[in-house]
Amino acid sequence: MTQAEIKLCSLLLQEHFGEIVEKIGTYLIRTGTQPLRMIVNDTGLLLDQVKKALCVLIQHNLVTYQLQKRGFVEYEAQCKRVLRILRYPRYIYTAKTLYNDTGELIVEELLLNGKMTMSAVVRKVADRLTETMEDGKTMDYTDVSNTFVRLADTHFVQRLNLIGKGKRRRSCDEEENGEHKAKKQKQDGESSEPPPDDGIYWQVNIDRFHQHFRDQGIVSAVANRMDQTSSEIVRTMLRMSEVTTSSSAPYTQPLSSNEIFRSLPAGYNIVKQVLDQYLTLLADDPLEFVGKSGDSGGGMYTVNLHKALASLATATLESIVEERFGSRCARIFRLLLRKKHLEQKQVEDFAMIPAKEAKDMLYKMLSENVVSLQEIPKTPDHAPSRTFYLYTVNILSSARMLLHRCYKSVANLIERRQYETKENKRLLEKSQRVEAILASMQATGAEDAQLQEIEEMITVPERQQLENLKRNVNKIDASENQVDETIFVLESFIESTMKKP
Amino acid sequence: MAGSGAGRGRTAFTFNIDALGFGKGAALPDTVSKPPPTYPSTENKPVPLKTGEDEDYMLALKQDLRATMKQMPYFLAVEEDREGANPKKAKSFESKSNLDVLKKIEELEKKDDVEEEKSEDEEDKKEDKPKDKEGDDDEEEPEEDDEEEHEEENDYISSYFEDGDDFGDGSDDNMDEATY
Numbered sequence: 200m201t202q203a204e205i206k207l208c209s210l211l212l213q214e215h216f217g218e219i220v221e222k223i224g225t226y227l228i229r230t231g232t233q234p235l236r237m238i239v240n241d242t243g244l245l246l247d248q249v250k251k252a253l254c255v256l257i258q259h260n261l262v263t264y265q266l267q268k269r270g271f272v273e274y275e276a277q278c279k280r281v282l283r284i285l286r287y288p289r290y291i292y293t294a295k296t297l298y299n300d301t302g303e304l305i306v307e308e309l310l311l312n313g314k315m316t317m318s319a320v321v322r323k324v325a326d327r328l329t330e331t332m333e334d335g336k337t338m339d340y341t342d343v344s345n346t347f348v349r350l351a352d353t354h355f356v357q358r359l360n361l362i363g364k365g366k367r368r369r370s371c372d373e374e375e376n377g378e379h380k381a382k383k384q385k386q387d388g389e390s391s392e393p394p395p396d397d398g399i400y401w402q403v404n405i406d407r408f409h410q411h412f413r414d415q416g417i418v419s420a421v422a423n424r425m426d427q428t429s430s431e432i433v434r435t436m437l438r439m440s441e442v443t444t445s446s447s448a449p450y451t452q453p454l455s456s457n458e459i460f461r462s463l464p465a466g467y468n469i470v471k472q473v474l475d476q477y478l479t480l481l482a483d484d485p486l487e488f489v490g491k492s493g494d495s496g497g498g499m500y501t502v503n504l505h506k507a508l509a510s511l512a513t514a515t516l517e518s519i520v521e522e523r524f525g526s527r528c529a530r531i532f533r534l535l536l537r538k539k540h541l542e543q544k545q546v547e548d549f550a551m552i553p554a555k556e557a558k559d560m561l562y563k564m565l566s567e568n569v570v571s572l573q574e575i576p577k578t579p580d581h582a583p584s585r586t587f588y589l590y591t592v593n594i595l596s597s598a599r600m601l602l603h604r605c606y607k608s609v610a611n612l613i614e615r616r617q618y619e620t621k622e623n624k625r626l627l628e629k630s631q632r633v634e635a636i637l638a639s640m641q642a643t644g645a646e647d648a649q650l651q652e653i654e655e656m657i658t659v660p661e662r663q664q665l666e667n668l669k670r671n672v673n674k675i676d677a678s679e680n681q682v683d684e685t686i687f688v689l690e691s692f693i694e695s696t697m698k699k700p
Numbered sequence: 701m702a703g704s705g706a707g708r709g710r711t712a713f714t715f716n717i718d719a720l721g722f723g724k725g726a727a728l729p730d731t732v733s734k735p736p737p738t739y740p741s742t743e744n745k746p747v748p749l750k751t752g753e754d755e756d757y758m759l760a761l762k763q764d765l766r767a768t769m770k771q772m773p774y775f776l777a778v779e780e781d782r783e784g785a786n787p788k789k790a791k792s793f794e795s796k797s798n799l800d801v802l803k804k805i806e807e808l809e810k811k812d813d814v815e816e817e818k819s820e821d822e823e824d825k826k827e828d829k830p831k832d833k834e835g836d837d838d839e840e841e842p843e844e845d846d847e848e849e850h851e852e853e854n855d856y857i858s859s860y861f862e863d864g865d866d867f868g869d870g871s872d873d874n875m876d877e878a879t880y
Contacts, residue, residue, distance in 0.1 A: 214766060214769075215766070215769045215775075216769070216774055216775055216776065217775045217776040217777050217778070218776075218777070218778050219776040219777075219778065220774075220776050248776070251776060252776060255774045255776065258774065259774070287761075287762075287765055288758045288759075288761040288762040288765060289758060291761050291765075292754065292757060292758050292761060295757075307765075310765075311765075311768060311769065311772060312772075312774075313774075522744060522746065522747055523744055524744070525744060673759060674749065676759050676762050676763060677749050677750075677755060677759050678749060679762070680755070680758050680759065680762060681749060681750060681755075
């Protein structure tokens with residue numbers, strides 16, 4: 200784990216779980232797998248505190264444990280999983296777009312609590328929804344259950360088995376469906392008895408959400424590059440492949456043109472021939488999002504997931520080079536991507552940029568490690584005057600470097616936000632007190648003049664300061680969200696490359 | 701290395717000097733007279749943030765999530781450890797009234813000294829939470845006892861040694877009598 204990752208994990212843990220959990224989490228991330236007594240010794244905290252903190256971390260799937268052969272238990276932190284805390288808002292928002300408010304609240308409760316039984320989730324979400332509804336109306340438990348079942352069927356929520364070895368076991372579809380029906384029946388008859396599904400815990404399936412984000416990214420890329428119809432075709436293909444293809448496969452299972460035609464959404468009235476034309480166009484596109492793998496069934500087509508992710512990552516890199524160094528540097532960068540290896544003279548010629556400037560730009564990019572030099576010696580003594588120096592772009596290493604930079608950026612953003620809040624702590628507390636007073640006075644029915652007086656306790660410059668603070672904090676929060684989008688694209692690409700056989 | 705031909709043949713380099721960018725007699729780059737700036741200069745300003753309904757909603761979600769997690773039972777604030785530890789100690793102190801016995805107990809609990817010092821440090825930070833009020837009452841007793849204990853500055857149990865008759869006896873206010 201790089202220093203940047205450790206720092207970011209530590210900040211996220213501290214913000215969401217407090218300092219004790221942060222200390223233990225950071226210790227485990229830094230030192231690896233440790234037994235309980237080592238953690239107590241090295242962190243200097245009390246046994247009680249360490250136990251509580253470990254419980255919290257395990258509850259939220261941030262730390263796993265294993266019984267060793269020699270009879271003690273060792274704990275290991277999942278650094279990557281801690282970094283996912285940054286993405287929680289995106290998961291919740293996606294659930295909202297797919298399954299409305301009920302789905303949104305279910306995912307939110309599961310993320311807030313780590314693991315929960317289905318009955319607990321349903322009860323909490325139904326109560327929360329009842330609060331927001333008009334007086335007299337209550338949210339039906341069965342509605343919430345139904346949404347939960349749908350989330351489980353589409354794998355956005357997955358089951359855990361805590362009894363036994365403590366290792367996660369993913370249940371297959373038939374088992375889940377059987378469980379759901381049994382649980383639903385019990386749900387209808389529940390009142391004051393203990394929940395019948397005690398011991399069956401559910402958690403959010405982060406990988407499934409990532410798969411969804413990836414599909415979203417591919418579809419919108421196709422829509423930008425071509426048109427709406429092609430993006431719909433690709434979306435259909437991806438939807439059909441959801442259950443047949445694992446999320447880390449380099450390409451989807453082949454789908455025949457006939458199958459795709461049958462599965463197109465109902466509103467789309469395109470003729471089979473038009474669909475075939477679109478598929479051919481997609482397959483011929485140099486970006487190679489879609490590939491043709493055979494001719495049976497009207498043509499067998501697959502979506503090249505790995506290539507698509509590589510294109511997305513490359514586009515991100517290009518855009519970053521353009522914004523950081525200027526459009527001429529971006530031109531050189533794209534040129535190097537295309538031609539792989541070029542000498543300095545060739546770069547000047549192909550990019551049509553004067554020699555001095557080209558040199559300058561190349562060195563600037565080289566110093567930032569965006570491009571690298573490949574030496575090819577002509578003679579065994581590697582004499583510099585008799586060596587070729589070729590500029591090249593290594594996408595994987597550039598992606599890694601940029602990812603590292605993203606982690607550092609988010610850590611800086613969080614620190615700055617905490618600093619801003621700390622600087623204005625006194626003012627924030629004062630405004631909170633005033634609001635509390637106002638609220639209580641309004642509840643007891645005070646006159647407008649009195650309310651006015653209380654409001655004036657905060658002076659105009661103080662109000663201005665509060666406005667500034669709010670604007671800055673919002674800006675920083677929004678930036679964190681957007682950097683996380685870049686992190687997702689780069690991480691998916693790196694993961695996909697590493698998993699390739 | 702450029703300095704290999706020092707003295708004679710100074711300008712003979714082992715590689716083609718043109719490749720570096722300096723022709724013969726061309727101006728060298730400016731000399732460095734101060735340390736480099738702490739931040740690189742940004743000629744290219746960053747692109748403005750994305751705005752829209754989605755982004756606004758996610759922003760609200762993020763801030764709500766942060767606020768909610770601070771209220772959850774999973775959030776272990778630093779004060780919790782004082783809350784948990786001090787009531788235990790307060791109870792054991794209140795039940796004994798004899799100062800000597802109190803000191804004995806303290807010395808027996810010497811191993812918790814490190815944690816007590818830590819809790820005193822943390823108390824200085826004084827986070828604004830309602831739990832503070834409950835914690836305040838418990839803090840005063842152990843604090844006072846701490847100060848008394850520090851007067852001794854050693855491990856000996858004071859009741860083992862007899863003080864002289866004059867030790868600590870008599871008020872310092874009465875300065876009429878001279879002390880020898």
